[in-house]
Amino acid sequence: MNTPVTVAPATDRPDLISHREHCSVDPDTLATIGRSRWQQVRIVRGSERAIYTVTDDRPEPTPGVVRMGQRGRERLGRTDGFTAGIDPQVPRSDLSDHDAELAGELVERLDGGSSRIELIAIAPHGGEIEPHTDEQAERVAAALGISTWRCRGFSGAQGAVARWHITSAEIDPRSFPLLGSIMSCGFVRAVAFHGMNDPGVLVGGRASLALQAEIAAEIAGATGVAVRIAEPDDVLGGNAPANIVNLLTADGCGGVQIEQSAQVRRDHWAEIADAVAAVYARHLG
Numbered sequence: 001m002n003t004p005v006t007v008a009p010a011t012d013r014p015d016l017i018s019h020r021e022h023c024s025v026d027p028d029t030l031a032t033i034g035r036s037r038w039q040q041v042r043i044v045r046g047s048e049r050a051i052y053t054v055t056d057d058r059p060e061p062t063p064g065v066v067r068m069g070q071r072g073r074e075r076l077g078r079t080d081g082f083t084a085g086i087d088p089q090v091p092r093s094d095l096s097d098h099d100a101e102l103a104g105e106l107v108e109r110l111d112g113g114s115s116r117i118e119l120i121a122i123a124p125h126g127g128e129i130e131p132h133t134d135e136q137a138e139r140v141a142a143a144l145g146i147s148t149w150r151c152r153g154f155s156g157a158q159g160a161v162a163r164w165h166i167t168s169a170e171i172d173p174r175s176f177p178l179l180g181s182i183m184s185c186g187f188v189r190a191v192a193f194h195g196m197n198d199p200g201v202l203v204g205g206r207a208s209l210a211l212q213a214e215i216a217a218e219i220a221g222a223t224g225v226a227v228r229i230a231e232p233d234d235v236l237g238g239n240a241p242a243n244i245v246n247l248l249t250a251d252g253c254g255g256v257q258i259e260q261s262a263q264v265r266r267d268h269w270a271e272i273a274d275a276v277a278a279v280y281a282r283h284l285g
Helices: 014-018 027-033 070-074 097-103 133-144 160-164 209-223 262-283
Strands: 003-009 022-025 040-045 048-056 065-068 082-087 106-111 119-127 147-153 189-196 201-205 227-229 255-261
Touching: 003 027, 003 040, 003 070, 014 022, 014 048, 014 070, 022 027, 022 040, 027 082, 048 160, 065 070, 097 106, 097 119, 106 133, 119 133, 119 160, 133 147, 133 189, 133 262, 147 160, 189 201, 189 262, 201 209, 209 227, 209 255, 209 262, 255 262
Parallel strands: 003 065, 022 048, 119 147, 119 189, 189 255, 201 227
Antiparallel strands: 003 082, 022 065, 040 048, 040 082, 106 147, 201 255
């Protein structure tokens, strides 16, 4: 259920100005909807909707104020302030994939649960957000008989990235019920499939460099595309402890993140998934 709010500009908050996925919500409103700082919320303006991470919860003179930078407001089709609704329910997982696509919605899917803890394959930005990444996670899971978690987002009037993308290091399991249900499983390893704007493939995460190198070599051999290992300062390197692929692992250091350009995903998504599955097949008991 949407709680009425007023979305107002953020003029003195650098984080909100620079980051289109971030917002501030006054603490009274957060308490009303049962959410807290660093969780995700859905903001709805008529037929437009998008999800945001609450990075600021400072009090407002008037309750019911949500603040965003201009880029955040543009996700909902406006550059100025406007009235809207705030909803604590982020994915609409009661919808089928077909109905979600028709409605331009976001759904969350989980298969396998905690049936095997050796490995989980994930795709936080599937569907039309980063196309083919959810198919890759499912293909690896099917090949190895492991669990898979993914979100699928569809576009509607706005682009799917504008509506539904949340940075992987900020995904809060309390906002994604199926993800929350497996956070205590303690998976030994996890692999995440992602899309990026840069060419080629980037392999990163907090798993050992030996495993990253093995996966990179397998992908390069299967596809002929350029593959590199992430450096410590790579923005898309996936080495943040808070990155969901690392959080899912028992020691926080078992995650591998695979970033791929749109062309690579379009032309080689299945070969890359098969290459990743082949590497992990050699490591699973």
